[in-house]
Amino acid sequence: MDARMISYPDYLQLLPKTELHCHFVSTMDAALFVELAEKHGVELPSSDPATLFDFDDLVDFLVAFRYAHDVIRDPDDFERVAYDGVRSAVADGNLRYREYYVNPQYFAERGLSYPQVIDPIIAGLERAERDFGVGFRIVVAINRRDSAESAIELVGQILAHPRPQVVGLGQDDLTPESTEDPTRFAEAYRLAGGHGLKLTAHVGETDAATPANVRDAIEVLGCDRLDHGYRIVDDPAVVALALERGIGFAVTPVSTTICSGWTLDPAHRIRRMIDAGLPVAVSTDDAMFFRTDLGREYREGLFALGIDAETAKQISLNGIDAAFCDEEQKRMLRADFAAHFLALDALLEP
Template sequence: MELRERLRRLPKTELHCHFVSTIRPATLAELAARERIELPHHDPSAPFDEGGLLAFLQVFDAAQAVLTRPEDVARVAAEGVADAVAAGSLRYRELFVNPDDLPLPYPVLIDAMIDGLEQGRAEWGVGSRIVVAIDRSLPASSAVALVETVLAHRRAAVVGIGQDNLTADGAEDALRFRDAYALAERHGLKRTAHVGETMRAQPADVPDAIDALRLDRVDHGYRVVDDPDALARARDSGVPFDCTPYSTLRLSQWPFAPDHRIARMIRAGLPVNLSTDDAVFFDTDIGREYADALPAMGLDLEDATRIARAGFEAAWCDDDERAAMLAEFDAAVRAGAGSSVETPSYRTVQ
């Protein structure tokens, strides 16, 4: 079997995956027609220069606006699982959802997502959890209010908080949400944040956010490899990184090459796993994130197997479910799905 196909068939997780971005283009068009919402033109393969990013954000806003009924939300969640299973052997997914920007009340939205994800589990055996995303364009007080909403409507499937959207000035400034993260931690919610994504961020922003927000995972984090001290601090923390190759190509124009920051993070021993981030808008899927990016970055099937396994280890599911998924993964690898070489395990952060 050729390498591409083996990479595609490797069982995978997606831990950094924004719910709205998993919508099928055909479903988006159908729901937009029903809601009489005009969809702006967006070419997902075009580079995200200033105009491209604007078009992406306009389509993203429209995709949020069309989800007016609980059955829409359940459908998008279930179709997203089906598509990722077909495209890249998805076995487990954590969906980011930003309730502040969706037209349904929080408990209705979450219960509909859970319905759709349960269909995914029933039909394809794919596990899932939900991560509520802080809207970075809103003030810090809104983030605290969002965590309070999550706590007022606890659901076992909602396991933590993360982030989405952009800040008004494009800066990350993750630490301004310190109060929301502290509240989440006090109530047992896991925590991840979008940090160190672009050249506007500083390398030390990554370990600073790990420490100040007491992160369990980091989304992106690429800039950390640009400074040895920041890299050492991040590595010592043991915190896993949810990286998204295609988003770096689309948003930062970083080509898939051996000196790509994700490849450098992997070679530096950081526990990296891969996801799509905004699949429909970046013209990607979980299969392509492995099959397109990793060989071009000089990484082989053994590396890919370790990266895929790191995703299961970093999952915010119950210990029993994680152990069962890892056993299934190891059996699939022994059966030829990944590298036959013994794969060293990354340390799981609890």
């Protein structure tokens, strides 16, 4: 092998990337999680990062996700998590742009107001943007465990405290009945959409989910893009609808192996979405909890799905197309990615 050449897994890891689907607390490093828990006297099931994240299923994970919000309390905590998360994603996977889901309702349970959560996150991400050149936007996420009224109040908070970095509304977690039921929050979506916020939602992810959940998110909620969406491949009519509307999908390969027990291979639903022509972008979802990172999602995830280099580059570009930033930022990202692609293509071993 020529010493100047790189292997295909290395190529995948080095591709420039966006990330559209990551939850703010999950960008925390496990060591920082343990450190902040100690700082605030939060007792974790284990202080050993190696066993801290052993989950049996999605519900088990969602309990851990909830207590992760308990360790981030002071402005300095938020800023550190924000800044450090960018630094590691640049190192692990050549991150160039990211959108974060932030759940103010979890923090509200601990007495923090919406600005007390959003403003230090923005401060940390702006500092990281200056140091690492990684742009960002924030999508505020409705916690489906809470009521439809609480979701409407949350949108009211976004509108009462406008921040140019906060550009969208999403929904995650599951309802108290452990369903997705996206239309439960239709009123909050109408309000947000009416005020120019972009819309997304977690749908079609869980074993109980159906293609109808995906259809509802598109037709009833008016989503601009979707998170997960895997069940779409079970109904060709919903695939056709998504293609017609140009809906992008922020999928997270490694999380499907944990939450649904799926094997990453060329028969996986994500590969079938790609083969159907849906614009799929790849993200980590909950990197700390699933012991993954953006580089690994490409290096191991796309590799196991049998994705070739041309498709991998298209997946990386799909993340720019589906992003909620302005066209000028997208233009700069595309130029930056094109330069990286040229350099990497020249190094890829035949």
